[in-house]
Every structure is written in structure tokens, then in C-alpha cells.
Amino acid sequence: MIVNEQIDNPFKPKAARIVRHYDLIKDHRFFQIRHIDMKKAMSFTYNPGQFIMVSIPGVGEAPFSISSTPSRPGILELGIRKVGKLTEALFKKKDNDVIYIRGPYGNGFKLDQMVNKDLIIVAGGLGVIPLRSILYYVLDNRDQFNRVFFLYGTRSPQDFLFKTEFFQIKKRDDIECMYSVDRPDKDWTENVGVVTKLFKELPKIDPKETNAVVVGPPVMYKFVIDEFLKLKIPKNQIQLSLERRMKCGIGKCGHCAIEHLYTCMDGPVFTYWDTLHFRELI
Amino acid sequence: MQPKFLEVFLESLDKFGQLYGPKQKNGVLSYDRLESISELVITDEHPMIPIKKLFHPMQFTMMHFNERGFEPDYSVIEKRVILGVHPCEIHSLLRLDDVFLRNPVDPYYSGLRKNSAIIGFSCLPTENSLCFSTDTDIVEEGFDLFFVNLGEFYLVWVGSSLGYDMIYQREEFFDEDVTHEDIQMYIDWRQKRNKMFKKSFEFDSMPDIMELSHDSEVWDYFGDKCLSCGQCSMVCPTCNCYNVTDVFDVTNETVGRRDRVWDSCMFVDYSLVAGGHNFRASRADRLRLWYGHKLKTFGVDYGRPGCIGCGRCVDSCPVDINVLTISEALTTKEVPKQ
Numbered sequence: 001m002i003v004n005e006q007i008d009n010p011f012k013p014k015a016a017r018i019v020r021h022y023d024l025i026k027d028h029r030f031f032q033i034r035h036i037d038m039k040k041a042m043s044f045t046y047n048p049g050q051f052i053m054v055s056i057p058g059v060g061e062a063p064f065s066i067s068s069t070p071s072r073p074g075i076l077e078l079g080i081r082k083v084g085k086l087t088e089a090l091f092k093k094k095d096n097d098v099i100y101i102r103g104p105y106g107n108g109f110k111l112d113q114m115v116n117k118d119l120i121i122v123a124g125g126l127g128v129i130p131l132r133s134i135l136y137y138v139l140d141n142r143d144q145f146n147r148v149f150f151l152y153g154t155r156s157p158q159d160f161l162f163k164t165e166f167f168q169i170k171k172r173d174d175i176e177c178m179y180s181v182d183r184p185d186k187d188w189t190e191n192v193g194v195v196t197k198l199f200k201e202l203p204k205i206d207p208k209e210t211n212a213v214v215v216g217p218p219v220m221y222k223f224v225i226d227e228f229l230k231l232k233i234p235k236n237q238i239q240l241s242l243e244r245r246m247k248c249g250i251g252k253c254g255h256c257a258i259e260h261l262y263t264c265m266d267g268p269v270f271t272y273w274d275t276l277h278f279r280e281l282i
Numbered sequence: 283m284q285p286k287f288l289e290v291f292l293e294s295l296d297k298f299g300q301l302y303g304p305k306q307k308n309g310v311l312s313y314d315r316l317e318s319i320s321e322l323v324i325t326d327e328h329p330m331i332p333i334k335k336l337f338h339p340m341q342f343t344m345m346h347f348n349e350r351g352f353e354p355d356y357s358v359i360e361k362r363v364i365l366g367v368h369p370c371e372i373h374s375l376l377r378l379d380d381v382f383l384r385n386p387v388d389p390y391y392s393g394l395r396k397n398s399a400i401i402g403f404s405c406l407p408t409e410n411s412l413c414f415s416t417d418t419d420i421v422e423e424g425f426d427l428f429f430v431n432l433g434e435f436y437l438v439w440v441g442s443s444l445g446y447d448m449i450y451q452r453e454e455f456f457d458e459d460v461t462h463e464d465i466q467m468y469i470d471w472r473q474k475r476n477k478m479f480k481k482s483f484e485f486d487s488m489p490d491i492m493e494l495s496h497d498s499e500v501w502d503y504f505g506d507k508c509l510s511c512g513q514c515s516m517v518c519p520t521c522n523c524y525n526v527t528d529v530f531d532v533t534n535e536t537v538g539r540r541d542r543v544w545d546s547c548m549f550v551d552y553s554l555v556a557g558g559h560n561f562r563a564s565r566a567d568r569l570r571l572w573y574g575h576k577l578k579t580f581g582v583d584y585g586r587p588g589c590i591g592c593g594r595c596v597d598s599c600p601v602d603i604n605v606l607t608i609s610e611a612l613t614t615k616e617v618p619k620q
Contacts, residue, residue, distance in 0.1 A: 008389075009389050010386040010387075010389070011345065011389075012345065012352050012353075013351075013352055015351050057347035057348075057351075057538065058347070058528045058529075058530045058535075058536075059528060060526070061526060061540075062556065083556045086556070100351060100352060218559065244553065244555065245552070245561070247526045247545075248526070250386050251384065252382060252388050252522070252524075253526070253545070254522060254523030254545070254547065255545070255552065257547075259574055260579035
């Protein structure tokens with residue numbers, strides 16, 4: 001055997017501790033985690049829209065969007081739905097338990113092109129988890145952006161994630177929040193209907209000076225993008241984030257390939273312009 | 283070099299590492315560890331499984347884990363000298379380099395690559411050789427030594443300083459002077475060989491044709507035929523996809539290993555994510571991805587498509603889906619007759 005220690009092994013996950021967790025809604029849990037190595041915890045930085053690979057030894061590894069903002073360093077936040085073997089094992093973990101992470105991976109949202117522009121953030125269902133990162137990033141650097149609109153839709157009030165946080169943000173006067181559910185209950189006081197109905201509430205925008213970001217289930221993209229196009233927002237100013245199966249996160253295992261692109265390296269954020277050239281993106 | 287020195291010379295290379303090469307194993311020609319030089323089979327035939335298996339092993343342990351975390355396992359890496367490597371195989375390693383050595387570097391592949399010498403050998407086309415079409419019939423880089431069999435003697439190309447070291451330790455076998463006659467013999471050999479290819483296809487124009495044929499019914503036709511068996515991926519020298527699995531030690535619930543195993547985009551669960559959404563549920567979609575990699579898209583990132591013309595897919599696919607039938611169907615817009 002020849003020792004190969006001179007190379008930093010990019011597949012080796014680092015230990016992180018679950019600092020706090022609570023249930024968002026049924027089967028959806030919020031986790032705050034921190035690298036055990038304090039130097040790593042403080043130096044770990046990322047772009048909103050990037051993801052990490054989370055490992056539980058013996059169960060496996062999978063990609064998860066980062067839900068926290070790099071403007072609040074030290075702690076990473078994840079919003080996780082119990083949906084498979086790894087997430088089931090993750091839901092059994094308690095505060096102070098150790099999990100393993102590596103990353104950050106992917107490109108993240110193109111923040112440069114959003115600076116000093118209006119920003120429309122549209123989230124559907126679970127898609128709000130990565131968008132929460134850019135939402136807080138924008139709020140923490142509020143003077144760098146022009147008007148900000150946050151549109152979030154879910155099926156029912158019981159599916160609405162981060163309810164307390166988002167209704168608190170709604171009270172702020174430097175962001176316009178619009179929430180909607182398809183099937184309201186008697187306590188629901190916000191809009192009713194699919195998220196695209198919220199576009200009617202938007203004030204007049206200058207499309208060239210506007211950036212749009214959308215994350216949601218695959219079926220949602222077409223309808224939301226149609227609304228952006230109706231507003232005449234340029235195709236390369238519409239960004240979306242994609243989900244794919246991933247085993248490595250660094251462009252080796254092949255699973256997330258879309259033509260010559262790797263979702264893990266070239267994505268997960270793509271512009272609508274990209275999707276016109278790579279027809280398998282959405 | 284005179285042919286009579288060949289075996290002695292190759293045997294002497296064991297001081298540079300464990301000898302590997304094609305040998306007969308259970309009736310199949312296969313790259314493997316050579317216990318003695320007499321096992322080496324230098325032939326025009328390709329081993330069934332390509333040389334990628336020595337650099338991107340079918341299954342190996344990447345890391346061990348226990349209560350304290352993950353620790354990489356590099357025991358798969360050893361000093362090796364790999365004998366009898368055909369030009370297309372050397373090209374395939376250059377293609378794999380593009381993927382595995384690109385940042386961030388894969389430490390396993392890179393360790394295996396750095397510790398392996400490649401001793402190439404020329405070959406003559408077999409029934410399904412397509413390397414003349416794919417421009418991979420000769421090599422300019424990617425070897426330490428390369429032997430061209432001109433009958434009366436071997437013309438030996440030196441491709442690295444390690445190759446020089448290998449020759450210097452048995453200098454007496456080699457003649458440094460290349461005469462006009464020698465050059466002529468090499469030219470004659472190449473011309474003779476160029477005429478021996480029985481099959482060819484439109485490799486150079488395939489990227490454009492693939493782009494135009496994204497919605498072609500050809501994919502549905504072949505999708506209906508495809509068995510999703512994944513043989514094409516196993517035998518393709520540039521298929522690099524893999525899966526990762528954790529395995530607990532039999533006797534322990536906290537100790538185990540993380541293994542890497544070959545995967546294929548032909549398998550139905552290749553693009554399946556938790557929650558049940560499958561981004562490539564149809565065989566036609568998966569076939570288009572596979573052939574995109576071989577004939578088109580790999581080129582955008584790495585300069586050329588993945589196919590290196592070895593013809594293994596032609597040999598192997600049980601329902602005749604291969605670079606020949608696909609490219610023919612796409613260029614003639616006709617699906618093959620049953």
C-alpha cells in the first residue's frame with residue numbers, strides 16, 4: 001500500500017454536532033448543526049443556494065440544501081423531510097448527537113447580478129428551504145438590494161414551513177411578503193390559491209432591473225416561469241434550483257449529469273436561459 | 283528491439299512495480315495481476331472488461347467508519363506496471379483523467395494513476411474495431427513505453443522519463459538508430475493496418491446530429507428494445523459512473539466501511555431521488571444520456587466525446603444497441619430493420 005495522505009480526501013466527511021432541532025410540520029424537521037472543529041465551524045462559508053452532503057455512518061450520504069445564511073456564520077441550518085432511509089435515520093438523532101458533513105457544493109444563486117436590483121423570490125412547498133438562505137442573506141445586507149418580494153405558496157396551512165419566522169418578517173416594511181395556500185382552514189387569513197395567483201398583487205416593476213428566483217416542486221417551474229416571462233423579466237435574470245440524485249457532489253459519480261453539465265458543479269442553480277439549451281433540466 | 287528480447291525485458295520491469303496485463307481467466311481475456319510473464323497474452327483482441335477496472339475498480343472500500351468518524355482507506359493503491367495496453371485503452375484513460383483528475387481530484391483514481399506505468403502495444407483491427415473512425419488508433423501521450431510490432435522488430439516509443447529508466451536498465455536490448463528503412467516499414471504497417479478496418483461510423487459529425495436529434499423517434503425505438511441490463515456501461519472504457527454504499531461489519535453496529543461500486547445510467551433507479559421522483563424514468567431518456575456522453579456532450583467540457591472506438595458495445599449489447607446502430611439510425615433517420 002502506498003500512502004496517499006498528501007491529497008486532502010474530498011470524500012471524507014467532517015464531524016458536526018446537532019445543536020438544536022424542532023419539527024416544522026409533520027415529517028419536516030429543522031436542524032441547526034455545527035462543525036465540532038471550531039476553526040472549521042467559523043471558517044466554513046458558502047453562497048445561498050449551495051448544498052452539503054450529509055452522512056450517517058452505515059446508512060449513507062445524500063445532498064441537502066443549506067437553509068441558513070452565510071451572513072450568520074458558525075451554524076448551519078437544514079430543513080429536512082422524512083422521505084428515505086437517510087432522513088429516517090436523521091430523525092432518530094437527538095440534540096448533541098454527531099452527524100458527518102462535507103461541502104459546500106454547487107454554485108449557489110448568482111448574487112452579483114442581483115445587487116441594486118428588485119428581487120422577486122418565489123417558493124413552492126419545500127423549495128422555501130434553500131430560498132430561506134437567500135432571503136436572510138438579502139435581509140442581512142438589505143442596502144445592497146432594491147425592492148424585495150417574497151411569494152410563498154403551499155398546499156395547506158399545515159404544509160406551511162417556518163410559519164412563525166415568515167409571519168414575523170411579513171411585519172417588516174423593507175420587504176413585501178405574500179403567502180398563499182391552495183386549501184385554507186378557518187384560521188388562514190392570507191391569500192388562497194396557487195402561488196402564481198400572487199403575481200397579481202405585485203406592483204409595477206421594471207423587468208430589466210428585476211431578478212427572479214424560484215424553487216419548488218418540478219411541476220411548479222413552468223407556471224411560475226410563465227409569470228416571470230409575462231412580466232418581461234430577461235431569461236438570464238430568472239434563476240431556479242434543481243434537485244437531482246447525487247453520490248459525490250464533486251462531478252465524479254455521474255448521477256446528476258444533464259448533457260455535459262453536472263448539477264452538483266454547474267448547478268444546482270441554473271438560469272431559465274440555461275434550461276432552454278439543456279432540455280432535460282426542467 | 284528484437285522480438286526475442288521481449289519477454290525477458292517485460293519480465294525485468296517487475297522492479298518498477300507489480301506486473302499486470304491481459305491474461306486468460308476462466309476462458310475470458312481479462313486485465314489482471316500476472317503471477318508470471320508467461321501468463322501475459324499480447325493479442326489484437328480486447329479484454330472483455332476495459333482497463334478502467336484497474337483505475338476505477340468495480341468495487342472497493344473508500345473509507346472505514348467507527349464511532350470516531352471516517353478514515354480513508356488507500357489500500358487499493360499499489361505500484362504497478364501494466365503491460366499490453368492497446369491505443370484505444372490509453373485514450374480511454376485520458377478521458378477518465380478528464381473526469382477524475384479535474385478539481386477536486388479523486389484521490390483513489392489519482393493514486394492508482396500515479397503509481398501505474400503503462401506499457402502500450404500496437405494491435406491490428408478486429409471485427410468491430412472503430413478506432414479509425416474515432417481517431418484513437420494511435421497514441422501520442424498517456425504511455426511510458428509503447429511497442430509497435432513491425433514483425434522483424436518492435437519499434438519502441440518512449441513516452442516518459444520512467445520509460446527511459448526502464449530502457450536504460452536493459453539498454454543492450456535496444457537499438458537507438460532508426461533507419462530510413464525502419465521508417466518505411468512503419469509507414470507500410472500503418473497503411474496496411476488502415477485498410478483492415480471493416481466498420482466505420484460518422485463520429486465527427488455526431489455532436490451536431492445528436493443535438494438536432496434530441497426529440498427523434500430513434501430514441502423511442504431503441505428505448506423499446508433496451509433491456510436496461512447495463513452491460514454497455516460495464517464494458518465501456520469511458521463509463522465512469524459509480525454508486526456509494528455503506529456496509530456494517532457483520533459483528534458490529536458502529537463499525538463498517540463505505541464502498542464505491544460501478545453504476546450504470548441504464549438502470550432504472552439511476553436518477554431516482556428520495557420521495558420517488560425519477561428524473562429519467564424512461565429507457566429512451568437514459569439511452570439518450572448514455573449516447574450523449576459517448577457521441578456528443580462530453581466534448582463540450584473536455585474537447586471530445588467519450589467514445590474511443592473499441593467496439594465493445596458492438597460485441598456486447600444483447601439487442602444490438604451500440605454506437606454503430608445508433609449513429610446509423612440518426613444519420614439515415616431510419617430505424618434498423620428487424
